[in-house]
Amino acid sequence: MITMQGVVKRYGGRDILKEIHVTFERGKVYAISGPSGAGKTTLLQVVAGYEQPTAGMVHVASGLSMEYAPQDFLLFSNLTLWDHLRLKAMARRLEEGWVARAEQLLQCCGLEGMEQVQVQALSGGERRRLQLVLALFPRADVLLFDEPTSNLDDVSAHRIWELLACECANKTCIICSHAPVPDMLHPERLRLQGGVLYAE
Numbered sequence: 001m002i003t004m005q006g007v008v009k010r011y012g013g014r015d016i017l018k019e020i021h022v023t024f025e026r027g028k029v030y031a032i033s034g035p036s037g038a039g040k041t042t043l044l045q046v047v048a049g050y051e052q053p054t055a056g057m058v059h060v061a062s063g064l065s066m067e068y069a070p071q072d073f074l075l076f077s078n079l080t081l082w083d084h085l086r087l088k089a090m091a092r093r094l095e096e097g098w099v100a101r102a103e104q105l106l107q108c109c110g111l112e113g114m115e116q117v118q119v120q121a122l123s124g125g126e127r128r129r130l131q132l133v134l135a136l137f138p139r140a141d142v143l144l145f146d147e148p149t150s151n152l153d154d155v156s157a158h159r160i161w162e163l164l165a166c167e168c169a170n171k172t173c174i175i176c177s178h179a180p181v182p183d184m185l186h187p188e189r190l191r192l193q194g195g196v197l198y199a200e
């Protein structure tokens with residue numbers, strides 16, 4: 001469970017997040033929409049601990065593991081897909097079964113057979129899918145996705161939503177997306193506007 005208590009985030013004298021109070025519960029998917037620049041990425045970064053709140057606090061239940069798939073690609077252009085998976089497996093100290101898990105996720109995301117391709121040779125959509133695989137791969141308790149289907153065509157986006165519907169079960173999942181999060185994920189819909197988070 002994650003609780004934001006009176007979280008304010010100020011950039012350049014402007015309150016991007018204004019006293020956000022919300023609890024993200026285990027086993028639930030939250031879909032956060034809102035206009036461009038509303039602060040959706042900022043909210044995820046504060047939850048992930050990448051940014052500190054200006055005021056208020058974020059409480060993450062102890063022992064919860066978390067993965068964050070950011071909107072911008074955090075990938076190494078001269079490393080292959082498999083290099084990325086291997087590095088992630090090492091960083092997260094995953095046990096031996098990680099190879100089968102990685103292959104299964106690559107297949108689900110239509111990246112099978114591309115294991116030895118360098119990131120610089122991937123399209124935007126392929127990079128997006130690799131980033132999702134890297135976030136899903138360690139089976140974290142909390143999953144944060146920023147625009148998971150940007151750069152994807154409708155068919156690829158549908159496959160990703162199906163995968164997330166399956167992978168997000170029994171986890172806490174927060175998805176910021178301009179594209180509507182489909183009902184199959186049974187999301188609780190929230191809207192961030194004017195620095196305030198509303199239930200939709």
Ligand SMILES: Nc1ncnc2c1ncn2[C@@H]1O[C@H](COP(=O)(O)OP(=O)(O)OP(=O)(O)O)[C@@H](O)[C@H]1O
Pocket residue numbers: 011012016034035036037038039040041042043071
């Ligand atoms: N590190 C930063 N320094 C200064 N201002 C920032 C910083 N990060 C974000 N901002 C500002 O905060 C506001 C919210 O940005 P954010 O990226 O969180 O919005 P968003 O809702 O995710 O937008 P989009 O839908 O376009 O991705 C923007 O006006 C942005 O310029």
